[in-house]
Amino acid sequence: MLSETQEIRLFGLRYRTVLVSLTIVAFVILSLMALTLPSVLTPGQGPGAVDDLFSRFHNSGIRLFVLSVLLGVILTASVLTVFSYFSTRKRLARIRTTSKAILESLVGGVLTVDTEGRITIINRAASKILELPSQSPYPDLATMAQRHPRLAEVIRQSLQFDEYVQDDDVAFVNSQGDRLILRTTVSAQVDESGRRVGLVVLVKDVSAIIALEQELRKRDRLVTAGTLAAGVAHEIRNPLSAIELNLRLLRDEVASSSPGHPDMDEYFEVLFAETRRLNRITSSFLQLSRPGPIAKVRVSVQEPVRQVLRLLESEAMGKGVSFSVDLPNDGIEVLGDATKLEQVCLNLLINSMQAMPHGGIIQVSCNRTRSEAGDTVDLIIADQGVGVPKENMQRLFDPYFTTRPDGTGLGLAIADRIVSDHGGTILVESTPGEGTTMTVRLPLPATVDGGQEAS
Amino acid sequence: MTENPNSVVVETAEQRLVRLRRLVQLAPHDPELRFQLARQLVDSSCLDEAIDLLRSVIAMSPNHLDARKLLELGLRLRPARRV
Numbered sequence: 001m002l003s004e005t006q007e008i009r010l011f012g013l014r015y016r017t018v019l020v021s022l023t024i025v026a027f028v029i030l031s032l033m034a035l036t037l038p039s040v041l042t043p044g045q046g047p048g049a050v051d052d053l054f055s056r057f058h059n060s061g062i063r064l065f066v067l068s069v070l071l072g073v074i075l076t077a078s079v080l081t082v083f084s085y086f087s088t089r090k091r092l093a094r095i096r097t098t099s100k101a102i103l104e105s106l107v108g109g110v111l112t113v114d115t116e117g118r119i120t121i122i123n124r125a126a127s128k129i130l131e132l133p134s135q136s137p138y139p140d141l142a143t144m145a146q147r148h149p150r151l152a153e154v155i156r157q158s159l160q161f162d163e164y165v166q167d168d169d170v171a172f173v174n175s176q177g178d179r180l181i182l183r184t185t186v187s188a189q190v191d192e193s194g195r196r197v198g199l200v201v202l203v204k205d206v207s208a209i210i211a212l213e214q215e216l217r218k219r220d221r222l223v224t225a226g227t228l229a230a231g232v233a234h235e236i237r238n239p240l241s242a243i244e245l246n247l248r249l250l251r252d253e254v255a256s257s258s259p260g261h262p263d264m265d266e267y268f269e270v271l272f273a274e275t276r277r278l279n280r281i282t283s284s285f286l287q288l289s290r291p292g293p294i295a296k297v298r299v300s301v302q303e304p305v306r307q308v309l310r311l312l313e314s315e316a317m318g319k320g321v322s323f324s325v326d327l328p329n330d331g332i333e334v335l336g337d338a339t340k341l342e343q344v345c346l347n348l349l350i351n352s353m354q355a356m357p358h359g360g361i362i363q364v365s366c367n368r369t370r371s372e373a374g375d376t377v378d379l380i381i382a383d384q385g386v387g388v389p390k391e392n393m394q395r396l397f398d399p400y401f402t403t404r405p406d407g408t409g410l411g412l413a414i415a416d417r418i419v420s421d422h423g424g425t426i427l428v429e430s431t432p433g434e435g436t437t438m439t440v441r442l443p444l445p446a447t448v449d450g451g452q453e454a455s
Numbered sequence: 456m457t458e459n460p461n462s463v464v465v466e467t468a469e470q471r472l473v474r475l476r477r478l479v480q481l482a483p484h485d486p487e488l489r490f491q492l493a494r495q496l497v498d499s500s501c502l503d504e505a506i507d508l509l510r511s512v513i514a515m516s517p518n519h520l521d522a523r524k525l526l527e528l529g530l531r532l533r534p535a536r537r538v
Contacts, residue, residue, distance in 0.1 A: 241482035276484040276515065283486050283516050311523045315513075343520050350517045411518045 017083050024079065025072035029065070109203035112189055117141030117159055120198060129182065129205050131175060148172060151184060151203075158186045158199055169206070180207045214394065219420070221399060233282040240282065244275050281408050294421050299338045300331035301366055301377050301442065308345040309364065312353070320359025327366050332377045334442045340418045347415040348381050348426075348438050354404065355385025355436060368444070376424075379440040387432035396428060471495055486515040490522050497525060502533045 103110055109126025113119050119138035127134035130148060145152035150170045158164050170182045183206045189198040251268045254261070309323055316323065352362050363382040368375065388396060395401045397416040402409035412426075419426050424442035475492040482488055489512045496505035509526040512519055 237485070241478075241485065244484065245481045272484070279482070279484045279486065280515055283519075311527055339520070343518070346520050346523070347518050354517075414518070 017080055020079055020083075021072075021076035024075045025069070028072045028075065029068040107204075109205075111201045111203070112198055113141075113155060113159075113201065114198040115159060115196070117155060119144075126201075126203055129180070129203055130172075151182070151201075154184060154186055155199060155201065158188075162188070162196075164188065164199075169210075178207075180205055181210050182206070218397060218416075236278065236282050240275065240278055244272075247271055247275065277406070294337045294340055294418075296335040296337065296422075298333045298445065299336050299341065300333055301341070301379055302327045302331060304338050304341040305345050305364060305366065305379065308342050308349060311346070312349055316353060316362075319353060319356075321353050321356055322359075322361050324361050324363045325365075327364070332366065332368060333445065334377060334422070335445050336422045336442070340421070344415045344418050344440060345379075345381075347411040348440070351411055352381055352383035352385060352436070352438075354407075355383055355387075357386075360384035360435075369441070375444040376441050377444055379442070380437060381440075382435060382437040384435040387434055387436055388428065388430040389432055393428065393430065397426065468495065468499055472499060484515065486512045486519060486522070489515075490519065490525075493522070493529075494525060497529055497532070502529050505529050506533065 103121070103123040106123060106125055109123060109129045111119055111122040111126045111130075111132075118140050119132070122132060122134060122138060124134060126132070130151075132139060132144070132147075141152055141156060144155075148170075151172075154165055154168065154170070164186050166185045166187075168184045168186075170184050172180045172182050174180055183204045185202040187200050187202075188196045189200045191197050247268065251264075254264055254268075258264070305325075305327060309325065313323075349362065349364075356362070361384055363380070365380045365382075367378055367380075369378050370376075392401075392403065397412050398409070399413040400409040401413075416426055419440055419442070422442055424440060427439040427441060428436065429439075430436040472492075472495050475488065475495055478488050479485075479492050489508050493505045493508040493512065496502070496508065506526060506529045509522050509529060512522040513526065516522070
């Protein structure tokens with residue numbers, strides 16, 4: 001569809017063309033008719049020159065007129081063709097510029113490949129996301145397969161079997177080592193006759209969206225868990241005490257009525273162990289369900305860390321764990337609750353110690369960072385423990401997720417919830433067999449809630 | 456004669472200790488009850504018993520921040536009281 005401005009321009013062009021054509025026709029007719037006038041001819045030549053030139057037509061005015069019109073039409077067609085050529089060229093250039101501008105302004109990556117799998121067009125976003133050159137020569141399918149095996153395979157299959165994909169999530173580790181999730185759609189690129197001339201590949205980096213979705217799901221689970229926890233803990237605790245008491249009575253009764261039964265002690269031990277486990281779970285439930293209001297005041301980040309390190313010193317020593325502490329002397333302040341932050345440090349450090357059954361060093365450091373999101377402070381706890389397997393990374397902060405038989409799976413969930421309540425986040429990097437680094441990233445006061453400090 | 460609804464029955468430290476001991480006896484594996492008893496024992500200067508109890512609380516619930524803090528306090532107070 002043409003816009004109003006384009007219509008006006010087109011009208012102007014047609015008007016000019018018609019005007020020029022009429023002028024040409026009139027000029028040709030007048031010129032040829034003028035040739036028949038003796039006064040126009042050069043002296044001595046006479047009408048004979050015209051007779052030679054138009055031997056068949058000079059006697060007939062009608063024939064001359066037909067000839068004039070034919071010549072006029074030919075000339076008009078030539079002029080129109082030239083006009084049309086320039087106008088089409090101009091329009092094509094405009095369309096190309098507009099298309100390029102649209103392509104380049106797209107947030108998502110767009111690339112086209114021909115039927116041989118060679119890239120023909122790639123926009124800036126695709127070049128950035130896929131880390132491919134934005135100018136030709138572009139890589140072919142085989143070269144692309146080295147960096148993007150899954151994407152190359154999707155393209156190859158689409159070309160070979162005419163099977164296209166929509167919103168297929170493809171993982172890709174970029175040169176910075178970040179794992180990206182690329183949502184890919186491949187469709188056929190057809191010409192005017194409907195013949196396939198290649199493929200259009202749309203690539204969108206949805207890593208942040210997926211991370212956000214996971215975070216929201218996690219929060220939902222936490223809220224649900226917290227709500228359930230209070231009720232469950234209260235409902236379970238009282239009958240649990242009664243069970244425990246009656247178990248004791250039963251054990252005493254059994255011991256007095258049939259003494260010396262070796263298996264009986266073992267049965268009771270199992271029952272008591274399970275009761276202990278239930279007790280521990282209900283206590284953790286209550287901790288999760290009673291996060292308490294966070295009194296946000298200016299607190300030094302280092303102080304809760306130092307306090308918890310003091311608390312854990314002797315226990316760590318007994319387990320062959322030592323702390324390597326690098327905390328700046330000047331207090332880095334955040335808006336928060338010192339006790340809650342102590343709980344975070346405790347849970348993370350306990351987690352690190354539990355991951356190091358043979359001892360080792362836990363490095364604790366703290367520094368300011370600056371990012372697009374604002375100024376933050378990073379509290380880093382790096383252990384030399386067993387590490388977290390890749391498949392467990394996503395579930396690490398999920399309530400009740402644990403790999404230890406005696407764990408409740410609430411320590412990290414509680415830490416995550418507290419940090420989240422402070423507007424922060426916990427980042428995890430881990431190499432199985434080498435250790436785990438947990439980074440508690442908290443916003444500095446200027447960036448908390450748009451700079452408004454809580455009273 | 457009606458009982459004043461605003462009157463508050465105050466439990467003495469001794470009564471509280473007895474009640475908590477009984478509760479812990481009934482449910483010996485409840486870390487919260489143990490912690491409550493330990494706190495009362497610290498208040499009553501029964502530090503050795505409180506420290507043992509707090510250690511058992513931490514063994515049951517390693518993330519119990521208050522128990523760890525109270526244990527540290529108990530350990531700091533114990534030598535001072537002994538002198």
